[in-house]
Amino acid sequence: MEQGYFRYLLPHRAPEGRDLVYFPYWRFKGMLFSCLPAGIQNRFLDVSQQAAPSPLFPASVGLRSQAMKLRFVSPETKGWFISPSRPFRGVMETFLGRFNRDTPGPILHQAHIGESVSLIYAPFYADHRIMDAVLNQPVSGPLDEPFEASRLPGGPADWRIRFIPTLCPNCGWDMQGRRDALVLHCSNCDAMWRASRQGMTRVNAAHMPGPENENIIYLPFWRIKADISGIGLDHYADLVKVANLPKVIQPGWDRVPFHFWGPAFKVRPQSFLRLTHHITLAQPRDHLAAHLPKGTTYPVNLPVSESVETLKLNLAGIIRPKRAVQDRIADIQVKPNRYLLVYLPFEVRHHDLVQTTFNVAVNRNQLALASNL
Structure with a gap:
């Protein structure tokens, strides 16, 4: 489906019995095109940024979103999930500002294409410091007071992925498509369909x-x-x-x-x-x-x-x-x-x-x- 975004989490290696807190990061993945007087500049971006401002947690997930296998967040995932408070639009402006500083000449027009926006939750726990639950290493200095995740806006995971049947709305036949396909084909009535919030829309x-x-x-x-x-x-x-x-x-x-x-x-x-x-x-x-x-x-x-x-x-x-x-x-x-x-x-x-x-x-x-x- 084109609308909305998926929520993923990084795998953790925290010691048994630790109460995990998951911190949110916006991730943008796509192509950035900048129209300049000398021509069109292009680059591929895969970047992340805090979805809630906090000095205790890292500014981004770095290369982990590319190097590690991500899992979907589900209600069965135990831990405290901090709510994102920064809208993605504001984070995207930060991304663009960072890259545009190195762009020569005035930018006449800019477009980001093929974009994939997602929310990545990184695992942490408290042990006198904020500990990275992936490497079990500290990411903050000593805490002045006991860290209680429940004081932060958020709660247990309560998101589910909604699946819709891939039966042709026209004839009821099984539709075909590769894993990454956005448009599915019905070989029985030769119709093409794409998923939307309302179900299947004909193309x-x-x-x-x-x-x-x-x-x-x-x-x-x-x-x-x-x-x-x-x-x-x-x-x-x-x-x-x-x-x-x-x-x-x-x-x-x-x-x-x-x-x-x-x-x-x-x-x-x-x-x-x-x-x-x-x-x-x-x-x-x-x-x-x-x-x-x-x-x-x-x-x-x-x-x-x-x-x-x-x-x-x-x-x-x-x-x-x-x-x-x-x-x-x-x-x-x-x-x-x-x-x-x-x-x-x-x-x-x-x-x-x-x-x-x-x-x-x-x-x-x-x-x-x-x-x-």
Whole structure:
């Protein structure tokens, strides 16, 4: 599900009989893109910060969120869980402030994509000092008075993960999808569904037909139609002008609607940006079949809500000349109104997946490691 966040805890090695107290940390994991006068800077972030201000506990969990196996918090987990009092928005501003200090030049626009927000509870106990229950080492000086966790806002764990059935709402068939898939497929009625707080919501999907052989895999992309103000970009003819494409505008191009395109799967920031710009400039206009392809498909693990965050960033990357970005980007407003999930055929080669029509490739190893993003 796209909304809300999961609560995890770090495993502990506390001595038997210790009363554990779990301190909360916000964790942000995702791609950060900064539009600068010289171009677009990208980086991958995996950072954490206290979710409740306290001088007794460490400022973050460091690399433990990446190096250790996390478990979901459940009502069966014994201990005192301190309540978070700092909203994530404020913590995110701290993260951005920290990284933006080293960013050269003014930031014209910034977006964080593929973000995963979670709450991590780290275990501690008191033994004349606050002790880290992972390493059983002190993290504070001697305590002036006995530490009582019950005096801190919080209580026992009372959260449960809600599971929803993956039966097709349309026909009742078992739906299919990989562990990280956000969109599930019903092979019986050929429908696509995504999870939401209300249950399952149908997703309209199509594909661009490709060669029918075993060396083809279909990668998912979000095609988004948006209302754009501050720049004339409604049709393909407008794109040729705005992006200064080496093409002569042909009759009828002023009637071909312009769409934003972006990957519906996770990949490294630089490759994500390259795919976004390349497919948007290509504007696939071949006949789209209004159903899923029969061949192998790659799972959707980036929601459309994240792809929407890339729209202005996408524009900043295709506007030419580049110096025009600094003058125009602040006045441009983009409001998405329709989207379609489209699968494009890629040829499987030794190291890459290649889209031969649009001459763009994705490294296979990057996709294999994308689950860590």
